[in-house]
Amino acid sequence: MRTKWRTLHSLLLATAILLCVSSPAFSTDELPSPFCSKLTTGQYQAGFETIEKFDHSRVFRDKYDYDGNPREGETARPMQICVWYPAVAGPDALSMVYGEYAFPAPTDSRFYPFVTALQAREIGFLAAPFRGNRTLVLDMMNLPVAAVKNAGRAEGSFPLIIYHPDAGGSFAENAAMCEALASNGFIVATSHTFGTTDIPVMANQRDLETIIRDREFVYGVMRDYPNVDLTKVGLIGTGLGGLSAMLMQMRNTDIEAVAVLDGSDAYKEGVELAKSSTSFDISRMDVPSLHMYVSDHESLDLSLLDSLVYSERFTLGFTGRNRFHFSQYATAVTHFTDTTGELFQSASEFYDAVCGGVTEFFDIFLKGADLSATIFADFAPEKYPQFGEVTYEASDRQTPPPTEAQFVEMIQENKIDRAVEIYEALKESRPCL
Secondary structure (H helix, E strand, O other): OHHHHHHHHHHHHHHHHHOOOOOOOOOOOOOOOOOOOOOOOOOOEEEEEEEEEEEEEEEOOOOEOOOOOEOOOOOEEEEEEEEEEEEEOOOOOOOOEOHHHHOOOOOOHHHHHHHHHHHHHHHHHHHOOOOOOHHHHHHHOOOEOOOEEOOEEOOOOEEEEEEEOOOOOOHHHHHHHHHHHHHOOOEEEEEOOOOOOOOOOOOOHHHHHHHHHHHHHHHHHHOOOOOEEEEEEEEEEEEHHHHHHHHHHHOOOOEEEEEEEEEHHHEHHHHHHHHOOOOOOHHHOOOOEEEEEEOOOOOEOOHHHHOOOOOOEEEEEEOOOOHHHHOOHHHHHHHHHOOOOHHHHHHHHHHHHHHHHHHHHHHHHHHOOOHHHOOOOOOOHHHOHHHOOEEEEEEOOOOOOOOHHHHHHHHHOOOHHHHHHHHHHHHHHOOOO
16 A cells, blocks of 8 residues: 555656646746635745644544454544644745645655545546546646745744635645635634544544534644634635534633634535534624625525624625635646637636735734724725626624523523513513523
8 A cells, every 4th residue: 555655646746846748738827826815815924734643533544344353453433633833934935736735745654545545536636627638637646735835933822723625625725715814813723524433424423523623623733832812713614624624612611703604504415414513502602703695506504604693794695606615626627728818817816805905804804904994884885896697794793692501601690680681681682582
């Protein structure tokens, strides 16, 4: 197995670093960044590193095989944590290429088979938009990215954002956005999305809970990471990861803001999955949230978003888009498939606007930036033609009722008058109580 990995990995890195396959299908001089985000880059260089740990509270591989023979190697759940951070790099620093995201070479050799399996999934995933042309997939591995691996850290204390990827793609589906956030003074951490006992992910409660626990594990590790400001923590999620981000916030009051990009929470199947989760509690979703979705999707269901009355919500519904447009994949693919440049320009401008909106959202709610200087102030579609046809809505939050624990705490602290005041107010506004 190790020999097989070495062959495939060597091929990809040779492709990425030495550009030894057929000549690239584009020139890197054409645009400042093949993955865009040129509108959202900040004062820092984006650094990138990986951390490997095993979560020994969970088993990923059974200790014994079917015949009762003990398995070799580690059985605990492998957790490769990928981190973008504000960095200071010299003018001669070499930026990475996408191939280093497709295979983030682990420092712990026990992770090689795991990361290799994820690399194979990424290549298979990318084969679809490239119409099965594996040469173009390998060409994509040549694409330069903005991050510098293991670059020196910038001084200061920075908010933490934990990224929740979708189920089918790579953690790097929005690496350009994570790089942009790091350059703007955020530390962004994520981990691979994979199933409870296998690489594929199922849209069921078991795997959804596993995904949430994975990101909670990441959060636990990042609490000891250099330069993290633990008073300012946010989440980003796409697809099924958007759902897991919301549920993680509902059970972690340390989270201060959540951004969901075309999350499953806006579509029928995801709404049903969320509401059947034991972590689902609308009253706990009481932090600012940003939601972007496809308004003409056949399974659109905004009932869950509409129910989040205790969150200060900003929602943007787009027509004529799909899940790819909320990642860097659409932008990258059009380098190779669009000969006129028009399709690339459209995908590029849209993705840049998405990255800009996400950055401004966290600037406001994690850094305290002025709301009036962002796209969320007096939003008008004509001001942002790169979004195309868009529906925008901003909703103020309602004050949530106290939890059972908070109500008991008031009584224990002899705040009886306050408890009675809240109860009477709730009884008036909700006669069913």
